[in-house]
Amino acid sequence: MLMNAGPTNVSPRVMDAINQPLIHFMDPKFLEVLREISAGIRYVFQTRNQYSMALTGSGNCAMEAAICSLLETGHTFLVLVHGFWGERAALIGRKHGYNVVELRVQRPGHLFGFKRIDEAIKAHKPRLMYVCHGDSSVGTLQPLENLANVCHENGCLLLVDAVISLCCAPLNVDQLVIDAVFSGSQKALSVPPGVSFISLSPRAVERMKSRKTEIVSLYLDLILLAKAWCLDSDNHYKYNMYNYKYVYHYTPAVQLMYGLRESLAMVVEEGLQNVIERHQKCSLFVQKEITSLGLQFLVQKPEHRLSALLALWIPDHIDGQKVINDLCNSYGITISGGLGAISHQIWRLGFLGVNANPQNVNTLCKAFSEAINRQKNRE
Amino acid sequence: MLMNAGPTNVSPRVMDAINQPLIHFMDPKFLEVLREISAGIRYVFQTRNQYSMALTGSGNCAMEAAICSLLETGHTFLVLVHGFWGERAALIGRKHGYNVVELRVQRPGHLFGFKRIDEAIKAHKPRLMYVCHGDSSVGTLQPLENLANVCHENGCLLLVDAVISLCCAPLNVDQLVIDAVFSGSQKALSVPPGVSFISLSPRAVERMKSRKTEIVSLYLDLILLAKAWCLDSDNHYKYNMYNYKYVYHYTPAVQLMYGLRESLAMVVEEGLQNVIERHQKCSLFVQKEITSLGLQFLVQKPEHRLSALLALWIPDHIDGQKVINDLCNSYGITISGGLGAISHQIWRLGFLGVNANPQNVNTLCKAFSEAINRQKNRE
Numbered sequence: 001m002l003m004n005a006g007p008t009n010v011s012p013r014v015m016d017a018i019n020q021p022l023i024h025f026m027d028p029k030f031l032e033v034l035r036e037i038s039a040g041i042r043y044v045f046q047t048r049n050q051y052s053m054a055l056t057g058s059g060n061c062a063m064e065a066a067i068c069s070l071l072e073t074g075h076t077f078l079v080l081v082h083g084f085w086g087e088r089a090a091l092i093g094r095k096h097g098y099n100v101v102e103l104r105v106q107r108p109g110h111l112f113g114f115k116r117i118d119e120a121i122k123a124h125k126p127r128l129m130y131v132c133h134g135d136s137s138v139g140t141l142q143p144l145e146n147l148a149n150v151c152h153e154n155g156c157l158l159l160v161d162a163v164i165s166l167c168c169a170p171l172n173v174d175q176l177v178i179d180a181v182f183s184g185s186q187k188a189l190s191v192p193p194g195v196s197f198i199s200l201s202p203r204a205v206e207r208m209k210s211r212k213t214e215i216v217s218l219y220l221d222l223i224l225l226a227k228a229w230c231l232d233s234d235n236h237y238k239y240n241m242y243n244y245k246y247v248y249h250y251t252p253a254v255q256l257m258y259g260l261r262e263s264l265a266m267v268v269e270e271g272l273q274n275v276i277e278r279h280q281k282c283s284l285f286v287q288k289e290i291t292s293l294g295l296q297f298l299v300q301k302p303e304h305r306l307s308a309l310l311a312l313w314i315p316d317h318i319d320g321q322k323v324i325n326d327l328c329n330s331y332g333i334t335i336s337g338g339l340g341a342i343s344h345q346i347w348r349l350g351f352l353g354v355n356a357n358p359q360n361v362n363t364l365c366k367a368f369s370e371a372i373n374r375q376k377n378r379e
Numbered sequence: 380m381l382m383n384a385g386p387t388n389v390s391p392r393v394m395d396a397i398n399q400p401l402i403h404f405m406d407p408k409f410l411e412v413l414r415e416i417s418a419g420i421r422y423v424f425q426t427r428n429q430y431s432m433a434l435t436g437s438g439n440c441a442m443e444a445a446i447c448s449l450l451e452t453g454h455t456f457l458v459l460v461h462g463f464w465g466e467r468a469a470l471i472g473r474k475h476g477y478n479v480v481e482l483r484v485q486r487p488g489h490l491f492g493f494k495r496i497d498e499a500i501k502a503h504k505p506r507l508m509y510v511c512h513g514d515s516s517v518g519t520l521q522p523l524e525n526l527a528n529v530c531h532e533n534g535c536l537l538l539v540d541a542v543i544s545l546c547c548a549p550l551n552v553d554q555l556v557i558d559a560v561f562s563g564s565q566k567a568l569s570v571p572p573g574v575s576f577i578s579l580s581p582r583a584v585e586r587m588k589s590r591k592t593e594i595v596s597l598y599l600d601l602i603l604l605a606k607a608w609c610l611d612s613d614n615h616y617k618y619n620m621y622n623y624k625y626v627y628h629y630t631p632a633v634q635l636m637y638g639l640r641e642s643l644a645m646v647v648e649e650g651l652q653n654v655i656e657r658h659q660k661c662s663l664f665v666q667k668e669i670t671s672l673g674l675q676f677l678v679q680k681p682e683h684r685l686s687a688l689l690a691l692w693i694p695d696h697i698d699g700q701k702v703i704n705d706l707c708n709s710y711g712i713t714i715s716g717g718l719g720a721i722s723h724q725i726w727r728l729g730f731l732g733v734n735a736n737p738q739n740v741n742t743l744c745k746a747f748s749e750a751i752n753r754q755k756n757r758e
Binding site for chain 1: 385403476565596599633
């Protein structure tokens with residue numbers, strides 16, 4: 001049982017979908033699959049963005065595609081760093097030669113107040129601001145309210161990383177006026193890793209199309225991807241097999257796309273709000289159990305905690321790695337250690353997608369409590 | 380039945396492997412999967428290269444990763460263009476800002492003689508030369524003998540695109556002293572699309588490690604990928620779960636990696652030479668049938684033809700698209716039209732991986748002949 005920060009266990013229905021016979025990616029039937037995925041992405045992000053599409057590549061692929069499709073060499077890129085994923089975005093920015101400005105929280109588990117962000121945008125006038133909604137390395141959930149306004153007033157686009165927060169926390173992309181948002185298959189959607197997806201606002205599309213320089217990648221070029229998905233107004237609905245308007249970009253991961261479509265359909269069936277509440281209820285149950293074990297959360301304020309991923313300080317007298325190994329060997333449960341600077345100091349418990357149910361979180365809590373007690377008694 | 384230029388039908392054994400339960404990509408068991416894939420890649424490429432690894436992304440992803448990991452801004456990149464894939468490599472080079480020099484054949488279906496390549500290398504002194512071994516857009520097979528020598532004498536690395544030729548044509552990477560070679564999952568290996576793989580010679584690794592500038596991508600950075608695969612001498616065999624030496628790059632497509640491992644194991648079982656001969660026998664059968672139908676090959680010289688993919692001129696009096704549609708609707712057989720400039724003028728018949736067997740090619744030839752005759756009678 002993968003009770004970690006992801007990848008999570010795969011839904012059997014998704015696996016059945018993946019088992020469908022392969023068809024050619026230029027077959028009109030596959031375009032229907034893409035259309036349905038696009039509609040599903042719009043639903044889970046709560047947006048009407050035409051440019052809603054999936055990539056063949058992990059969440060990191062979507063992150064870099066968004067950054068390098070929206071920025072040009074020399075542009076200023078403001079990155080809010082409240083965990084590992086902000087560090088990543090900044091690294092991508094530096095590798096691409098943008099002028100990266102990092103805004104950092106004082107301590108892991110802390111978040112940014114509006115005022116600090118507002119001041120940074122006005123001071124640095126970035127072309128793009130990256131913010132991670134839920135950071136899986138620390139279990140924080142950054143509020144996004146009012147950010148778009150100050151971005152747009154200063155010529156900046158707002159890029160939101162929703163890899164782990166999607167379907168676990170409310171995220172209304174159109175209401176928040178987010179310009180670019182992406183997520184991955186292997187978190188709350190319970191699809192195997194390998195595909196990711198993105199949604200771009202008309203403002204972001206306009207920015208891409210009016211670039212002065214080429215996007216410095218073919219694989220990560222979102223203009224080309226949108227053409228291959230027939231999302232462009234000039235080839236929308238005109239597709240047929242071997243239509244000359246079809247733009248070849250690359251061969252997509254057909255089977256994983258079937259899986260993604262199925263998973264998105266399952267969210268539609270259950271209802272997005274219900275999926276979010278299911279994750280939140282599980283989280284409250286686990287938080288209560290953790291508190292009763294006397295353990296401390298990395299994120300002190302409950303309202304700043306990401307519901308589907310809780311980071312806990314490993315107590316001084318306990319060998320965290322031994323607890324992880326015990327859970328794996330005695331119960332077949334995988335939990336996460338830390339990621340980045342505080343990797344030795346924390347445990348991370350996740351309950352994503354199919355694992356966000358009362359039975360699994362109950363099993364996790366019982367096993368975790370037993371493993372900690374065994375470790376205590378040994379020392 | 381996908382009798383086209385790829386993707387091809389998936390082997391049932393591969394699909395069973397993909398159906399295995401998901402494990403965490405940092406689980407030591409998964410590192411064993413990666414080790415076995417690496418060994419399989421070495422076998423199919425006939426190389427001892429330590430840096431043999433798979434990417435989460437299509438063949439285009441591997442192509443761009445190789446190019447941008449081996450070149451730096453301003454470097455000269457010589458591209459041999461005998462079809463669509465050379466065009467692609469040149470486009471990637473231009474998007475990355477390299478000094479791209481294209482060498483083109485006179486007509487589709489032609490290939491490069493050694494003398495022309497030799498002169499171009501000496502004249503332009505490129506840092507990297509791209510050559511597509513088998514070009515699926517035209518069905519050509521470029522001889523690679525003696526190219527490495529002239530490359531290396533002039534400070535140039537040799538990059539070979541073996542996406543469609545792998546397992547269909549002899550390719551001994553170490554004997555040919557190729558520096559970088561890549562292929563994809565969805566051709567002769569009959570794995571669903573979504574992963575690709577690459578092998579780098581020590582000379583190529585040395586070049587990457589002595590770069591003066593950063594690789595302008597995180598996702599496509601092959602130094603980081605090698606670290607995540609524990610292929611670096613400094614972390615080789617030292618891996619364990621949550622080992623601090625583990626370098627996180629991105630979450631790989633775990634299920635497709637299972638599939639790739641299985642497919643590589645199947646090639647080992649059957650024997651690489653036998654797999655190649657199976658493709659070649661099927662090709663000779665189809666070539667004979669095509670000739671008896673009075674159709675013309677795009678590639679005139681039989682020894683220049685890629686065995687697994689035959690390109691044919693559509694006769695003047697026949698509507699090529701109608702034949703394609705008829706094959707699809709009446710027989711459930713998908714063949715390819717053209718790609719690029721001559722896309723309306725050719726058909727492409729493929730028999731890759733599991734489809735390279737006497738029964739399937741016989742079915743293809745019968746159906747193809749019937750579809751053409753029906754079309755003739757109508758006009």
